[in-house]
Amino acid sequence: NYAELLRKMLRKILISTSILLLSGCTNSSTIITGTVAEEIDFNDVDVIYNKKPDCEFDVIAHIKIPGEYYSSDALIDGFRQRAAVIGAPAVQITYLQHQATGEFYGSARAIRCTNN
Numbered sequence: 001n002y003a004e005l006l007r008k009m010l011r012k013i014l015i016s017t018s019i020l021l022l023s024g025c026t027n028s029s030t031i032i033t034g035t036v037a038e039e040i041d042f043n044d045v046d047v048i049y050n051k052k053p054d055c056e057f058d059v060i061a062h063i064k065i066p067g068e069y070y071s072s073d074a075l076i077d078g079f080r081q082r083a084a085v086i087g088a089p090a091v092q093i094t095y096l097q098h099q100a101t102g103e104f105y106g107s108a109r110a111i112r113c114t115n116n
Helices: 002-023 072-085
Strands: 029-032 046-049 057-069 090-098 104-113
Touching (some): 046 072, 057 072, 072 090
Antiparallel strands (some): 057 104
């Protein structure tokens, strides 16, 4: 169905545009590696830190943020915002570092459990 195909293409364009807007002019990146879904509320994104997820999961995207935030909480919220845009219900922090400049940078994986 042409209308369905057009709707899917438009959705992918909107998601890609949202990711670019979230990234701004910095060197942050969100590399999509899985199936994106409808955007979800930022508050619905769980944070997994210093442990493995309690489920089998798919990686939807790898997220890197280089020093845009001045607290670890703000950086983690940045990961959650990017995960929410692509419909990922969880973000697994894979690296977090405090720089001498006072900024925090790190990386995370946007994930979705597959065995719910």
